[in-house]
Amino acid sequence: MIKPKRLLSLLLRFIAFGTTLAAVILMATSHEKGTFFAVSYEAKYTDTPAFKYFVIANAIVTVYGFLVLFLPPGSPIWRLVLALDLVFIMLLISSISAAMAIAQVGKNGNPRAAWLPVCGQITKFCNQVTGALVAGFIALITYIILLLYSIYNFLNPLFEKA
Numbered sequence: 001m002i003k004p005k006r007l008l009s010l011l012l013r014f015i016a017f018g019t020t021l022a023a024v025i026l027m028a029t030s031h032e033k034g035t036f037f038a039v040s041y042e043a044k045y046t047d048t049p050a051f052k053y054f055v056i057a058n059a060i061v062t063v064y065g066f067l068v069l070f071l072p073p074g075s076p077i078w079r080l081v082l083a084l085d086l087v088f089i090m091l092l093i094s095s096i097s098a099a100m101a102i103a104q105v106g107k108n109g110n111p112r113a114a115w116l117p118v119c120g121q122i123t124k125f126c127n128q129v130t131g132a133l134v135a136g137f138i139a140l141i142t143y144i145i146l147l148l149y150s151i152y153n154f155l156n157p158l159f160e161k162a
Helices: 004-028 049-068 077-108 123-161
Strands: 031-036 039-044
Touching (some): 004 123, 049 077
Antiparallel strands (some): 031 039
């Protein structure tokens, strides 16, 4: 039978894996054709380096999350996983921040730079980007909870002996 601590850890890791995978799929499939004053254009995530970075970072974290699901419970590699969780949290934070900045400009524009908001013309694209960002935030929060839980489990035996 699986211990409750292990079950909780697996559940959180599975949620983190699923949400990063969902973020990648939502962002990678986001595209829409639109028209603005008789000018036709296509919005794709590949048009923006920040969105590409978001997809790449989440794909890396997805692969990592998948591999960690298969680690044996008593393995000494778990100490490395603790450090890697922190690294991947920072990667997720930076990719979400970059994508969120571009999404905000797409939604609200920037009057000082004379950039018009485009989400009124390409709503499907903007909705998919929003969904990908929400999934990325859920993954980030899950990884933060996992990190805190892992630190607690790692340090708890040290405090009990004292």
